[in-house]
Amino acid sequence: MCNLYNLTTNQQAIRDIVGVMSDSLGNLEPSLDVYPDRPAPVIRNTQGGRELASLTWGMPTPPQFLKALDAPDTGVTNIRNTASPHWRPWLGIAHRCIVPATAFSEYGARPDPVTKRKPLHWFALKETRPLFFFAGIWTPWQGTRGSIRTPRTGDHELFAFLTCEPNAVVGRVHPKAMPVILTQASEIETWLTADWPEARRLQRPLDDDALIEVE
Secondary structure, rough: OOOEEOOOOOOOOOOOOOOOOOOOOOOOOOEEEOOOOOOOEEEEOOOOOOEEEHHHHHHHHHHHHOOOOOOOEOOOOEEOOOOOOOHHHHHHHHHHHEEOOOOEEOOOOOOOOOOOEEEEEEEHHHHHHHOEEEEEEEEEEEEEEOOOOEEEEEEEEEEEEEEEEOHHHOOOOOOOOOEEOOOOHHHHHHHOOOOHHHHHOOHHHHHHHHEEEEE
C-alpha cells in the first residue's frame, strides 16, 4: 500500500501537460512529501474546465471499517476494488482526477535486522524522476477527519488513487499492489473523459521496463 509519495516539479509543468484551465493551488513547494490525511495537488474536472487544486489524501472509509460512527475518519488512500458499492458513485467523469507525482514508496516485507524497521523503497520512471500521474477519484465530504486528539470537523475535499496488481519491479518489494500510473497524454485524456468501461482498462500495472527503483 502506497502511503507516501513525492512530487518534485513546478506548477507550470503540471498545467502544460494536463491543460489546466484554472489554478487554485497556491504556491507549490519545490519538493513535497505527501502523507495520508494531508493536502496535495490534484487535477480534476469542473464546469469551467480542468482545475489544479489542493485536496486531502484519503477518501471516506466504508462505514463497516470505522471503529465507531462518531470517530474521526483517517480515510482510504488506495482503492483496489472498484466493483464495491462504496466506490461506485465516484467512478464517473465528474469525480475522476489525476494526482501528480515523481516518485512513490513501498515498505519492504522484511524488517532491517539492526533497526527492526521495514525498509522504505522508492520507485520512479527514471533516475531523473520525471512527472507522472496516479489515476484517482475525489469527492466533497462533510464530517470529522484527523484523530481523536486533533479532530477536524467540517467540509472537506478528499481524494485517493487506484491500485492494481504490481509489476515485477514493485512486486519484488510489495507483492500485493501498486498504484495505477498514467504516463501518456492519451491515458490522461481517457481517465478524465471516457466512460467507465473504457477508463477502467487503465487499472493495470505499469510495464516492468517503465519503472525503476531509485535511492
